[in-house]
Amino acid sequence: MEVELLNQPDNKRAALKVFDRRFASQLRLDYRVGSSTVAKETAFVECVESGDASQFVDRLRNDEDFEEPEEGWNMRQNGAYLYDLCLDMYEAESTVYQRLENLQGKEIPQLLAQFTLQATAALDTVLDKVTKFFEVKGVLIELIDEYTLSDLPTKAPKESWGDICNEAVRVIRLLDDYSILNEDVRPSNIMITRQPTQDKYRVVMLDFVHCIFRESGETNKQWGRRKWNQDEEGAIGLVMRYRLKKLDYDFPFEHSNHFLE
Known part of the structure; x- marks a missing residue:
């Protein structure tokens, strides 16, 4: 979500990422739980108040044999499951920004703030130890507002394609130095912005x-086996080499073989 920062020069804008299970439309679609409704929220509150949500999340996180039954989670459990997914996502996002602090404002956006909201009236009736289930966490980050690597052929001059793709591969490889594995590397998650004063991207x-x-x-x-199997650099280098080849452009990507056994 794009927001405007008050009391900032030039009406500075930022990107607001909110990890709220109620409005996580893609997650709710992926896990086939449908949009949030009054009935679903009531069931979730009951699940929290009874203590079932705490037990459910504890088993999700600590019991390797705990799996979704063939018929799926029930309505009460779905709310707790989405809560845990959103919390996992927030924790992953915030941990990466902390580990990559020296890359902020350069290879990754600048982290401006982390926040926790208490976003439901149910907090008035539940015990303090379960209020966490009604918290909404998020991050405020620098807005990168131009185009993605997927749009490179239509947005950047052809003579710049190689340099931009090489830089994208270099940026992805930086994760290797911080013990991070990104399971969702793709060209659409790489932003390109022109820096006119430095005549580069x-x-x-x-x-x-x-x-x-x-x-x-x-x-x-x-x-090393996990990193090699995921092939983060290939998710950029190989994919862009294939896409650009169809446009008669040769991007000579080669694997670093950093994690090759």
């Missing part, structure tokens, strides 16, 4: 909600 990674992190006991071999 800025290439920016976006959207870190599907990032995972190296575990403390994970060996180099185990982590």
Whole structure:
């Protein structure tokens, strides 16, 4: 969501990302739970008040054998499941911004703020220990407002394609230095913005909600296998080489083989 910052010069704008299960339309579509309704919210409140939501989320996070039944979660559980998904996404996004602090304002957007809202009247009736289920978390980040790498052929001159794609691959490879694996690398999550004063393009990674992190006991071999199988650099380099080849442009991408066993 694009917002305008008050008391800022030149009506500065920013991007507001809110992790609210009630309005997470794509998540609700992906998991086939439908739009939020009064009945669904009532069921969720009852699930929280009874203590079932806490137990459900605890099992999701700590019980490897806990799986969705064949008939799916019930209405009460769906609310708790979406709550946990949104919390996971927020935690992944905020952790990446913290780890990549020195890249903010350059290869990733500048993080302007993190926030927690209490966004429901149900807070007046529930115990303090479960108020977390009615909190809405989010981040305010620098707005990158030009075009994505997917739009490169129609937005940038052909002579710049190679440099821009090489820079995009370089930016993705930076994740390797911070023990981060992004499971959602794609050209549409790479923004390109022209910097006229420097006569060059800025290439920016976006959207870190599907990032995972190296575990403390994970060996180099185990982590390397996960990184190699995910092939983040190939999700940019190979994809763009294929797309540009159809436009008679040769982008000579090669894997770094950094995690090759």
